[in-house]
Amino acid sequence: MTKAEAQQELERLAQILDEANTAYHTADAPVMSDAEFDALKRRNAAIEAAFPDLKRADSPSDQVGAAPSEGFGKITHAIPMLSLGNAFADEDVTDFDDRIRKYLGFGRDDDLTYTAEPKIDGLSLSLRYEKGVLKYAATRGDGTTGENVTENARTIGDIPQEIADAPEILEVRGEVYMSHADFEALNDRIARENEAREQAGKRTLSKFANPRNAAAGSLRQLDPAITRDRPLRFFAYAWGALSAPLADTQWDAIQRLASFGFVVNDLTRACEGPEALIAHYRSIESQRATLGYDIDGVVYKVNRLDLQARLGFRATTPRWAVAHKFPAELAWTRLEGIDIQVGRTGALSPVARLTPVTVGGVVVSNATLHNEDYIEGRDSKGASIRGGKDIRVGDWVQVYRAGDVIPKVADVDLSKRPGDAVPYAFPTVCPECGSDAVREEGDAVRRCTGGMICPAQAIEKLKHFVSRKAFDIEGLGAKQVEQFYGDGWIRQPADIFDLEDRYGSGLQQLKNREGWGETSANNLFRAIADKREIALARLIFGLGIRHVGEVGARDLALHFQTWEAMATSVDEARPAALAHRAADMAEDAERQKAAEEGRRARIAETRAAAMAECDVSDAAMAAWQDLIGVDGIGATLGLSLSDAFANEDERAAFDRLVEKLTIIPPEAPAAESPVAGKTVVFTGTLEKMTRAEAKARAESLGAKVSGSVSGKTDLLVAGPGAGSKAKKAAELGVETIDEDAWLALIEGL
Known part of the structure; x- marks a missing residue:
């Protein structure tokens, strides 16, 4: 990884992890699993270690939690509520012990005891007592400032309101959680209440996804009466500010908290060395499914508090503690059936229908089976997986979730x-x-050949068309698409822009439908009208053509600038695209023949002969080369485009849609540049910037970046190791410069 790439990746990771922190700690609506979050943080830390001078001021490595919600008052923690470092393998636990011993100057024979306790998956809470009376309660927040949830905390039975014989100042820290039984009872109660709400015509309530969300959402209610009505519990396991020490060791301090009336976890143990820690980890892991509450690992802490004080803290984590995380959770259940779902590209995707089972705090009733090879016990190359065991209806199967x-x-x-x-x-x-x-x-997949006559493909294409990165029509989501398709109101994208006119102004019919009113109907028609003017890249992406993703759509838009130019080029390239496919088939056949006969195949000659037999015109070949020469496109995407435009039904749908739109070309560069409008090719090794950085810079200056040299190429930027592209540029008389000359050309722009 180059320095420029590292800087870009650190920026990306900072944004993703900040959004994930906010979603988890502030909105109580996680957007990724703990395993995925931990993996991203490890990647961020590894890049920072390799490029320490690139560490950002807002580095995720220095962040704890997220800013408190504006709905509560704020409380500053006297002692910050820090997060924990993570261990994921047995070797990490041994390394943790080695680091502690090295820091303290302890040898292998020196006594070093730890405590090991379950890591509760709930919401962290700090309780401050003054003269034995609960003064306030605060969430972790960003580690420094939390939310004042005092009145809500007073409603939790496990939290004492007063404590006898406590230090004058005592901050008790722990985790608010909800047991599995209480979680299920709460969701059942919501379901019963929803039945009454439906009968009364009232809006129904959403069920909670898992116990952690239920606990966090319940504690952070603005109305304490709602919190009181929720079955919340509290485990105490740590402390903050103290006017006097609780004990000399972590173990004795936890027992002191228990004597004050707090619930402490009875699975906490004192352990001598990493082998004992790992053994207790295994013991807790084996009991995980029957504990009745969610945990996601085991926390190890140095037992002696004087050693904890010597070890101190890093920026966001204590040196004397670590969380040994569990791997992706597994569960066994019965496979009741296999359903086939058809996607927008016609792919037939097998989905397992399961007897519901809880996996990672989420009730799972469906799981992917990937494709027919996976069901049969083979990978895409025919090699055995799962020991060659196939999957059958009625089987007892293992299900897992790991950030998916x-x-x-x-x-x-x-x-x-x-x-x-x-x-x-x-x-x-x-x-x-x-x-x-x-x-x-x-x-690897089997596909329906029905195209737009297949209702599943049509609906999925329409859902894609209105999605956020495509046309992003507010008020027209997946549910509404299914509804309108089922009623025959829309069959293809162009129908969306006819809705209002085709149905007697549309308003009268729509506003009387279930879930709609005059205001929502008017808002929808207004949102549709707003998207009659659309960027070319969004249009291309929104069509849902196989292999054409967001980046490919942008590259095509930048290269062709207009819809007409792209459509014309794809049409002209069609004969060459067919020849390319024929050559692919001939090449595959030759490879197979060579393998069977055990001889070296003349694959290149076979391919060339297949192309020659198709008798493609120079104009078609030039159009094809221009299309697949767009940097980032290539033959696979080019063939997919060609197939889509050649399909009569799809092409008619494209043409009808385009007639209803004003298509905005890609934005022109902000300033004049010497490369604006020119086609540039980069080749060889660039030493002062990455290829991605060079491409982005050229495009920002109005250049088109191609992946191949042709008669349309204006400039070749060649680094060390330039080969065939440099030779072809010389043959065609294309101007060629080195990287330094390129940087000089665009200097100051």
Whole structure:
């Protein structure tokens, strides 16, 4: 990784982790799993270690929690509430012990005891007592300032209001949580209340996703009466400001907290050395599913408090403690069926229908099975996975989640396979429209050939069309798309822009539908009208063409500038695209033949012969080279574009849509530049910037960046190691400069 790449990645990670912190600590609505968050923080720390001078002022390494919500008063912690460093493997625990011993100057034979306790997955809370009376309660917040939730905390039965024989100042810290049984009862109660609300025509309440969200959301209610009505609990495990020490050791201090009336975790143990810590970790892990509350690891702390004081703190974590995190949670359940879902590109995706099971605090009833090979126990290259065990309806299967939105099936217990279970037969026709479902050579998935006549593909394409990164039509989401499609109101994107006119001004019919009123209907029509003017890149992305993602759409827009130019080029390149596909097939056949005969194949000659047989005109070949020469495009995306534009139904839908739009070309560069409008190619090794940085800079100055040299190339920037591109540029008379000359050319712009 270059320095420029490292700087860009640190900027990206800072933004992602800040948003995740805010979602988790402030909004009580996590956007990623703990495992995914930890992995991103480890990547950030590794880059900072490699490039220490690039560490940002707002580095995630220095952040704890997130800013407190504006809905509560703020309390500054007398002693910051810090986070913990993480361990993920047994070796990390040994390293933790080694670091402690090295810092203290202890040898292997010196006595060093630790405590080990479950890491509760809840909301951190600090309770300040003065002369034995609860003065205030505060959330962690950003570690320095938290939210004042005193009145809410007073409603929790596990939190004493008064303490006898306590130090004059005592800050007790711990975790607010909700047990599994109480969580299920709360959601059942919400479900019953929703039945009454539906009958009364009132808006229903949302159920909680998991116990952690339920606990955090309940504690952070502005109305303490709501918190009182929620079954919250509290484990005490630490302290902040003290007017007098609680004890000489962590273990004895925890027992002192218990004597004050706090609930402490009965799985806490004192351990001698890393081997004992790991053994207790294994013991707690084995009990995890039956504890009745969520934990995500085990916390180790140096037992002697005088040694804790010597070890002190880093910027955001204590040196004397570490959290040994559990791996992705696994669970076993019954596979009740396999459903096939059809996506917008026609891909048939198998989904496991499961007997509901809790995995990582979330109730899981569906999981991905990837594709037909995965079900049969093979990978994409035909090699055995899961020991070659296939997956059958009725099987007892292992499910896991590791930062994935969709859970996955990992393994099968053959000892529990029913005697009448049969191998799963993957469908060869689309379950939605009955069209053939084919699997092309080299493709891992089977696809419906129905195109727009397939309702599943049509609906998914429409959902993609209105999504945030495409047309982003406010008020028209996935639910509304399904509703309008089912009623026959929309079948393709252009229909969206006819809604108001086609249905007697649209308002009268829409406002009387369930879930709609006059205001919401008017807002929708206004939002649709606003998107009649759309950026070219958004239009291209919104069409949902296979392989054309957000970046590819932007690259195409920058290269062609107008819809007409792109459509014309794709049409002209069609014969060459077909020839390219024929050459691919001939090459694959030759490779297979070579493998079977055990000889060296003349693959390049076979490919050239296949292209020659197609008799493609120079104009078509030039258009094809121009299309796939766009930096970041390539033959795969080019073929996908060609297929989409050649499909009569899809092309008609494109043309009808474009007639209703005003398409905005890519923004011109802010200032005149010597490369504006020119096609630039970078080749060889760039030593003072990354290829990505060079491309972005050129495009910001109005240049088009291509991945190949052709007659349309204006400038080749060649670094050390430039090969065939430099040779071709010389043959075509294309101006060639080195990296220093390029930097001089754009200097000051």
